[in-house]
Amino acid sequence: MEKRRVVVTGMGMVTPLGLDESSVCARLFGGQGGIRRITSFDPATFKSKNGAEIDPEALAAALTAFELKPSDRATDMALAASGHALKQAGLLPAGPGTPGEDTAVLIGSGSGPSHAVTESWKAYAAQGARGVRPTTVPRCMLNVLSSQVSIRFGLKGPNYVLVAACSSSTMALGIGYRMILHGYARRVLCGGSDSMFTAPLYTGWDNLGVMSRSPDPDKACRPFDAGRDGFVLGEGAGAVVLESLEEARSRGARIRAEIHGYGETSDATHITRPSVEGQAAAMTAALRSAQMAPGDIDFVNAHGTATKANDVCEAEAIRGVFGSEADRVFVVSSKSFFGHLLGAAGIVETLSAILCLEAGRLHANLNLDQPDPMCNVRLVGRESQAIPLRTCMKNSFGFGGGNAVMILGQYKE
Amino acid sequence: MTREEILGKLRGIMGRTSQAKVDWSRVNEQSSIASLGIDSLAMLDLMYDLQQEFGIEFEPQDVVNVSTVGDLAAFIEGRMGA
Numbered sequence: 156m157e158k159r160r161v162v163v164t165g166m167g168m169v170t171p172l173g174l175d176e177s178s179v180c181a182r183l184f185g186g187q188g189g190i191r192r193i194t195s196f197d198p199a200t201f202k203s204k205n206g207a208e209i210d211p212e213a214l215a216a217a218l219t220a221f222e223l224k225p226s227d228r229a230t231d232m233a234l235a236a237s238g239h240a241l242k243q244a245g246l247l248p249a250g251p252g253t254p255g256e257d258t259a260v261l262i263g264s265g266s267g268p269s270h271a272v273t274e275s276w277k278a279y280a281a282q283g284a285r286g287v288r289p290t291t292v293p294r295c296m297l298n299v300l301s302s303q304v305s306i307r308f309g310l311k312g313p314n315y316v317l318v319a320a321c322s323s324s325t326m327a328l329g330i331g332y333r334m335i336l337h338g339y340a341r342r343v344l345c346g347g348s349d350s351m352f353t354a355p356l357y358t359g360w361d362n363l364g365v366m367s368r369s370p371d372p373d374k375a376c377r378p379f380d381a382g383r384d385g386f387v388l389g390e391g392a393g394a395v396v397l398e399s400l401e402e403a404r405s406r407g408a409r410i411r412a413e414i415h416g417y418g419e420t421s422d423a424t425h426i427t428r429p430s431v432e433g434q435a436a437a438m439t440a441a442l443r444s445a446q447m448a449p450g451d452i453d454f455v456n457a458h459g460t461a462t463k464a465n466d467v468c469e470a471e472a473i474r475g476v477f478g479s480e481a482d483r484v485f486v487v488s489s490k491s492f493f494g495h496l497l498g499a500a501g502i503v504e505t506l507s508a509i510l511c512l513e514a515g516r517l518h519a520n521l522n523l524d525q526p527d528p529m530c531n532v533r534l535v536g537r538e539s540q541a542i543p544l545r546t547c548m549k550n551s552f553g554f555g556g557g558n559a560v561m562i563l564g565q566y567k568e
Numbered sequence: 569m570t571r572e573e574i575l576g577k578l579r580g581i582m583g584r585t586s587q588a589k590v591d592w593s594r595v596n597e598q599s600s601i602a603s604l605g606i607d608s609l610a611m612l613d614l615m616y617d618l619q620q621e622f623g624i625e626f627e628p629q630d631v632v633n634v635s636t637v638g639d640l641a642a643f644i645e646g647r648m649g650a
Contacts, residue, residue, distance in 0.1 A: 222605070224587050290612045306607065 389494025416445025459488020
């Protein structure tokens with residue numbers, strides 16, 4: 156089957172830095188992160204008290220603009236981000252016979268509609284069986300995220316949710332890329348959405364011992380810094396519209412970026428501990444898919460969680476794959492701005508990378524006061540940096556050992 | 569409960585589940601339910617809320633022929649009287 160060039164023609168985001176590109180850009184390149192003391196519940200009794208939450212009023216306004224009512228946080232965020240991406244791509248309204256109608260929907264999520272699940276627990280605990288609404292079933296099924304996007308916007312391609320912990324939305328992007336590349340879909344809306352900011356769900360994370368316990372929200376997330384002590388949980392969603400270059404040109408769509416390749420592997424070792432070999436194999440597979448060499452990559456948007464385990468492992472994997480090119484290639488983590496968005500991390504960080512490619516500027520690694528000597532890669536410093544950029548490698552690695560790596564770049568004729 | 573009282577309750581319940589901007593004071597027995605922003609998920613919620621509000625029990629298939637607000641009011645009236 157003939158291979159096609161795959162381009163991005165629409166972007167939508169619901170992030171702790173804002174819900175519109177101009178706000179996100181201003182904060183990303185202005186060095187203003189989105190981490191604050193948690194407000195969704197009282198974090199006083201928790202060991203980790205900071206989070207990267209979205210503005211619920213801004214989300215409510217975005218839902219109202221699409222004539223939607225709040226349902227479940229992750230579902231709502233997926234809908235708002237998808238709506239913005241479709242609108243930017245010029246695909247709304249997507250009624251019968253329109254280009255938007257022939258669009259697949261792939262949403263990545265680690266935990267799916269977790270707020271709806273929590274609400275059903277609470278209802279049963281408070282009122283017994285009579286308290287549990289029958290709509291608990293369609294609200295709590297994992298594919299509610301993609302099916303609601305399909306239903307609300309009239310998108311009649313296949314819709315499903317990819318679940319691979321923190322790699323979920325990068326995998327959604329990768330599968331969407333392959334569907335366009337090999338002609339299995341005309342257009343794919345790829346996204347991710349996750350929120351774990353309910354006290355019962357957050358408790359598990361708090362007890363897992365992987366999150367920063369810093370009392371200072373501005374200093375809590377420190378990817379690749381010697382003083383890092385874990386990640387900061389975030390919530391958010393992102394979405395892009397992928398289509399073939401020919402399709403985009405025929406519609407006169409604005410092209411934001413091009414997807415060059417995708418690779419994925421499994422560690423097959425440990426449920427939470429990362430593997431240098433697994434990560435490196437995914438990076439190598441992505442380069443091979445893109446028919447590129449390490450010398451073709453300008454920067455790596457790292458998974459960069461700021462845990463002790465990940466950052467050393469990822470840096471070693473990058474060094475192993477890039478060799479001496481690792482002295483040249485910049486490495487940056489968007490998590491010091493957005494927190495760890497779990498299943499949505501990959502897509503939101505890909506959007507961040509596209510904004511960097513367009514701006515010719517890398518955002519900072521916030522709080523990189525003292526780079527960890529164990530992380531032997533070229534890290535962007537605490538200030539954003541103007542630099543000619545053409546291509547990016549985007550890494551995502553998840554609990555369960557799923558590794559997903561995307562190669563993307565500026566679109567050139 | 570009179571038909572008008574049932575219609576009043578229906579406007580309130582449907583207003584909470586609807587996804588659309590609707591002037592509920594203008595909704596009458598001839599109003600089509602499909603035009604009121606009640607999608608398939610909201611319809612499931614509505615069926616549950618009606619059973620709770622009116623103290624009746626029914627299955628989703630019992631209302632497959634209900635298309636207007638008046639049809640729904642009549643169905644509820646019938647079940648309450650049964």
